[in-house]
Amino acid sequence: MRKVSITTRLTLLFAGTSATVLLGLGILISKSLDAHFASEDYSALEERIELIQTTSIESTAETLPLKLETALKNYPGFIAQVTSRDHGIVYATKNFDFALPNAIAKTNKRFEWTENGQKYRGVLYRSPLGSRNPENLTILVGLSTLIHEHFMGSFTYTLFAFVLGATVLCGLLGWWAARRGLEPLRAMSSRAKTVTGSHLHERMPVESVPVEIADLAHTLNAMLARLQQDFQRLSDFSSDIAHELRTPITNMMTQTHVTLTQPRSNEKYRDIMASNAEEMQRLARMISDMLYLAKTENGLNLPSSEDVFLAKEIDALFEFYEALAEDKTVTLSATGASVIRGDKLMIRRAISNVLSNALRHAYPHTCIQVQILEENSKSIVNITNTGDVIPVDQITSIFDRFFRAD
CATH class of the missing domain: 3.30.565.10 (Histidine kinase-like ATPase, C-terminal domain)
Structure with missing residues (x-):
């Protein structure tokens, strides 16, 4: 499975964060607008109730319907019903031809209901006994939210389109920022590719990288310095051991060649063999010491205590x-x-x-x-x-x- 790059992860993180913030802000604005419209509607309805109360005080039961019709005819989406305890329904707008929900029963209560797929906001008011109104009236007023719904639908569509576009834009900006931010890492990667056994002097750039990556660059440079030192010691060790091994081997080869140039006595051959044995013992000790040191340094031959x-x-x-x-x-x-x-x-x-x-x-x-x-x-x-x-x-x-x- 292919691993996801840091650039892709940061891009998705930027886009996701931006979408979440913008979507949350959009929902907050939508809720605020809806609350604002509700407050405006209820304020308007309460003003209509005051108007109906004033008109009912100044009118008789016979003249009240005509006066209310004249006073309330210029309010689109508005419905009203005025009921008297003695005379029943005194006035009702033409589009108020439905029964109220059973849950609406309290005075001065704000409520919402849906009728024929249409949402309304309403206020129910009952004039108390002993008021200036000679009759106890029950006033129900309502206002259609259709205009607000059309506005909120258009606003929501525009808002989500903006959130989508802003998310894409933030994703692109995040991709660009991630690419620029990771440029020092790519520079370090390019520099690291030039490091070989013969080019251990190369170092990671430190001055041109951000503070967050500078520690990594210093650590890598320290590691390269140790590697360079170890490689140099290994090279010197190889040269030294070649020199140490060459001397006894050369001595044995020279002595053997000289011996073979002419016949010699058994005593002479014995001396030459003894001399070669001494050189070989020296080589054996040297090789044994090298193996012991190598095992000890790698924890393979722990010394006794x-x-x-x-x-x-x-x-x-x-x-x-x-x-x-x-x-x-x-x-x-x-x-x-x-x-x-x-x-x-x-x-x-x-x-x-x-x-x-x-x-x-x-x-x-x-x-x-x-x-x-x-x-x-x-x-x-x-x-x-x-x-x-x-x-x-x-x-x-x-x-x-x-x-x-x-």
């Missing part, structure tokens, strides 16, 4: 390197003690590597000092010698595999 007495391990290493130190006229000194947990063999090997390097580069008649410290629940082993200083630009690389300072 045990209590390691650092002072005891350093004393054992001093005994191992004692002969080499005497040959170089270098003395060894150790102070402090600490117990840590870790892989005993690997800890001894790490200290041995640093100690052998210190012996190799120490000046004659100097002292190599090993100091064991405990600070903030941490154990620190400082190995100090007096010798050539490592160049500043190479200090960060001294822990890289196969690295040798110039």
Whole structure:
């Protein structure tokens, strides 16, 4: 199933939101107009009731119908019925030829009803006893809503047409805004396509992107920087390992070719084979170390953990390197003690590597000092010698595999 793009989602969101807001506004306007028309109609009907009351006070039962006919004839859609308790129906408009709904029974009540498919708004009024009117009259007036219905129908049609057009327009504007808003992402995508193993120096644009995307650009740039660094280290590692492997292999090939140039004694062949065996053992150790480091870094060969007495391990290493130190006229000194947990063999090997390097580069008649410290629940082993200083630009690389300072 094809996934919906962000542009399409935003476009639909803009269009849906606009349609909902406009439709809600249209419904609110329609309700307000209908309420306004109802208020106007009821106000007009109450004015007609006052007119009928005034006319009935000034008239007799015989003259009242004619006066009401004259007073009410210029009101289109208006119906009225005046009933006297003593004389029955005193006056009724010509189009009032239907019975009232049974629910209409209360004085001064506003109501609506439908007759022959036509909707009316009406007011029923009964003059109270003791009023100036000599007769108790029941006045029913009504007004057809046909004109309002025609207007509201036309208004509703226009409103929905406007909502539909505005929704389409908002959708188009939303599509354009989404396209423009996502342009930085497309620029980042185009830039990302140029990133390859040989072009890891490329970076995502940061200055030209919005604040919301700037964090993503910075994160991607940091990731690319790490990848570039790792690729460079991998390239350097490949070069270094090729150099390390080439030397013993070249030695064996040269020695073998020289041996094959002429017949030699069994003793000579034995010496050559022993020399080749030493070179192969060196290669085997190197390959074994590489495999161990690779497995450890990927969590495939977790080291064992045990209590390691650092002072005891350093004393054992001093005994191992004692002969080499005497040959170089270098003395060894150790102070402090600490117990840590870790892989005993690997800890001894790490200290041995640093100690052998210190012996190799120490000046004659100097002292190599090993100091064991405990600070903030941490154990620190400082190995100090007096010798050539490592160049500043190479200090960060001294822990890289196969690295040798110039």
